[in-house]
Amino acid sequence: MPELPEVETIVTDLQRILPGMIFKGLEWEHENTVKGALCGEVGLKKKRVTAIKRRGKFINVFFEGEYVMTIHLRMSGRLIFSGLDDEKLRFERTRIDFDKGSLRFCDIRKFGRVWINKLENYEQVTGIKNLGIEPLQKDFTHERFIKIFARKKGNVKRLLLDQSLIAGIGNIYADEACFYSGIRPDCMIEKLSRKKLEELFEGVVKALKQGVKNRGTSISDFVDAYGKNGKNQELLYVYGRGGKPCLNCKTTLQRTVVAGRGTVMCPSCQK
DNA sequence: CGTCGCTCCTGGATGC
DNA sequence: TGCATCCAGGAGCGAC
Numbered sequence: 001m002p003e004l005p006e007v008e009t010i011v012t013d014l015q016r017i018l019p020g021m022i023f024k025g026l027e028w029e030h031e032n033t034v035k036g037a038l039c040g041e042v043g044l045k046k047k048r049v050t051a052i053k054r055r056g057k058f059i060n061v062f063f064e065g066e067y068v069m070t071i072h073l074r075m076s077g078r079l080i081f082s083g084l085d086d087e088k089l090r091f092e093r094t095r096i097d098f099d100k101g102s103l104r105f106c107d108i109r110k111f112g113r114v115w116i117n118k119l120e121n122y123e124q125v126t127g128i129k130n131l132g133i134e135p136l137q138k139d140f141t142h143e144r145f146i147k148i149f150a151r152k153k154g155n156v157k158r159l160l161l162d163q164s165l166i167a168g169i170g171n172i173y174a175d176e177a178c179f180y181s182g183i184r185p186d187c188m189i190e191k192l193s194r195k196k197l198e199e200l201f202e203g204v205v206k207a208l209k210q211g212v213k214n215r216g217t218s219i220s221d222f223v224d225a226y227g228k229n230g231k232n233q234e235l236l237y238v239y240g241r242g243g244k245p246c247l248n249c250k251t252t253l254q255r256t257v258v259a260g261r262g263t264v265m266c267p268s269c270q271k
Numbered sequence: 272c273g274t275c276g277c278t279c280c281t282g283g284a285t286g287c
Numbered sequence: 288t289g290c291a292t293c294c295a296g297g298a299g300c301g302a303c
Contacts, residue, residue: 001296032279057297074297075280091282109280111297127299154274163298171296220295260276261296 002073003057004135004168005211005232006222010079011054013225014061014103017081018049021098023063028094028114033105035115036125043067044116049098056131056167066119069096070126071105076221077112080104108221131167135208140166145201149189156192156200157185158259169204171261172217172239177203179238184270186258210235238264 002010023044028034047063054060059079061069071079080089084102094105094114105112115126123129133140133148148165159165160174169177178185181203183196192200216222216230219240223229233240237247242255242264251268 003297072297075295076282107280108282109296111280113298158274161297262294 001075001170001172001220002077002216002222003170003173003211004054004208005173005214006216006230007054007057007059007073007168008136008212009216009224009230010073011052011059014052014059014079014081017101017225018052018061018098018103021049021100023047023049024097024099026094026096026114026116028105030093030110033094033107033110033112033114035113036117041116043118044069055128055134056163057170058126058128058131060122060128062119068117068119068122070115070117070122070128072113072126073107074109074111074113076108078104078106078221078223079225080106080223080227081225103225130164132163132165133167135166135168135204136212140205142198142201145204146194146197149197153190154188155186155258156183156189157261157263159189160185160204161259161261166204168208171263172219172236173204173207173211174261175239175264176207176236178270179203179266180206182270184265185263186256186265187271238266240264 026041044063044067047065049061049063051062059071082102082104089104089106091106091108092104093107096103117125152159157174160169181199183200211232214230214232217232218229219233238253241253244253246253246266246269249268251266253264254267255264
């Protein structure tokens with residue numbers, strides 16, 4: 001599923017593709033997919049793309065005239081740049097046409113969303129304003145991390161997945177970060193020492209940076225804006241490996257449910 | 272306000 | 288082989 005590294009990969013691709021292109025039109029088949037199009041699409045006509053930026057797992061495409069198109073891929077969304085005359089892709093639900101090509105939003109489960117808003121209120125409307133800190137920015141430090149979790153209680157996994165605390169972590173990278181730091185995803189965060197919290201911080205950063213470096217994890221649905229797979233699935237220690245031997249100690253990896261999510265951990269390496 | 276459980280979805284895996 | 292059932296899960300929402 002698309003998490004921070006996958007979204008970052010797509011945004012990096014789109015930054016090479018879209019700037020300067022002129023918006024032509026938007027078509028969608030599922031009524032819940034597009035929000036705010038009534039006012040937005042009219043305003044967007046003939047506007048040029050000025051920038052593309054990621055915030056958490058959201059993709060923001062900025063246009064002239066102070067419009068922003070926000071896209072969230074949720075579970076199974078793909079965003080693939082194609083020719084205007086290319087045939088419809090499998091599970092293509094929405095197409096965003098520009099003068100020099102067409103961005104196809106393919107989404108098996110139809111959970112993905114597109115919003116069109118004026119710059120002044122897009123953060124409010126999309127929920128972006130509720131997001132926590134960006135974990136790959138310089139201000140994400142040990143100190144900030146410990147401060148964020150200082151008065152929080154509950155299992156580590158639920159808190160890592162809470163987008164209002166840290167923006168962009170999903171199921172894959174939460175499990176990998178816990179493995180890197182030697183912490184069980186179901187352990188209570190209030191019981192962790194300062195040293196273990198620092199290791200968890202390092203684990204989060206390491207997992208996300210590695211994901212970005214390898215252009216995302218293509219386990220089920222993810223491809224980049226050119227339709228190509230990432231490479232990070234070859235480097236996962238726990239996610240998707242339940243029942244297989246731990247790559248560190250050969251203990252059989254345990255699959256459980258934590259915070260309502262499928263969770264894999266090494267009972268020997270993670271305490 | 273924090274937390275929980277439910278909901279949205281459907282292809283692929285599994286079971287009989 | 289074929290049909291029915293289960294499962295995956297990000298995030299928003301209502302309930303408490």
